[in-house]
Amino acid sequence: KAGVTQTPRYLIKTRGQQVTLSCSPISGHRSVSWYQQTPGQGLQFLFEYFSETQRNKGNFPGRFSGRQFSNSRSEMNVSTLELGDSALYLCASSLASGNGYTFGSGTRLTVV
Amino acid sequence: EDQVTQSPEALRLQEGESSSLNCSYTVSGLRGLFWYRQDPGKGPEFLFTLYSAGEEKEKERLKATLTKKESFLHITAPKPEDSATYLCAVQDNYGQNFVFGPGTRLSVLP
Numbered sequence: 001k002a003g004v005t006q007t008p009r010y011l012i013k014t015r016g017q018q019v020t021l022s023c024s025p026i027s028g029h030r031s032v033s034w035y036q037q038t039p040g041q042g043l044q045f046l047f048e049y050f051s052e053t054q055r056n057k058g059n060f061p062g063r064f065s066g067r068q069f070s071n072s073r074s075e076m077n078v079s080t081l082e083l084g085d086s087a088l089y090l091c092a093s094s095l096a097s098g099n100g101y102t103f104g105s106g107t108r109l110t111v112v
Numbered sequence: 113e114d115q116v117t118q119s120p121e122a123l124r125l126q127e128g129e130s131s132s133l134n135c136s137y138t139v140s141g142l143r144g145l146f147w148y149r150q151d152p153g154k155g156p157e158f159l160f161t162l163y164s165a166g167e168e169k170e171k172e173r174l175k176a177t178l179t180k181k182e183s184f185l186h187i188t189a190p191k192p193e194d195s196a197t198y199l200c201a202v203q204d205n206y207g208q209n210f211v212f213g214p215g216t217r218l219s220v221l222p
Binding site for chain 2: 004033035042043044045090092100101102103104105106
């Protein structure tokens with residue numbers, strides 16, 4: 001079966017711009033989580049959505065936001081990009097919150 | 113605040129040389145402890161979930177165990193294809209977000 005699909009794979013943006021990343025979960029999975037991965041901080045939780053509702057949120061500024069659509073696809077938006085936002089952004093899906101998550105390959109965002 | 117530490121930070125083994133990776137955690141009521149492996153340029157790949165102390169799970173050359181304060185990932189007779197970063201994560205009983213450890217970077221030399 002198809003895995004978690006994230007688009008685009010690579011992205012280069014200028015400081016101050018905004019960006020939207022997309023995630024299509026495994027068919028039937030209703031829980032979608034987003035993570036930021038950097039060499040210095042490792043994997044850090046951003047937020048989790050279940051049935052179009054945000055269930056949990058990590059300690060990130062309000063510039064980071066997300067949403068989930070009725071087909072479980074999810075988008076993540078970062079506004080007013082900063083150099084420190086350069087990272088690998090990972091999306092993961094699961095049948096329900098707390099189960100083992102299946103991760104996508106991520107979107108590599110570079111802010112210049 | 114939930115915390116996860118992993119040791120060692122990096123480990124080099126000869127093919128066939130068994131060893132163990134450690135994951136120590138503090139959490140206000142453990143809902144689950146998760147092990148993942150991550151290859152360079154890819155997302156983490158789910159390996160195991162452990163829910164209670166004393167639980168063990170196995171998959172090929174890997175065996176994960178859990179106590180009240182730590183988990184071990186035992187690798188028996190590793191092969192070069194086992195080379196990856198192994199990540200541990202915990203989720204508390206409130207069902208809040210996952211907290212990941214920094215990972216152990218494993219290299220298995222032929």
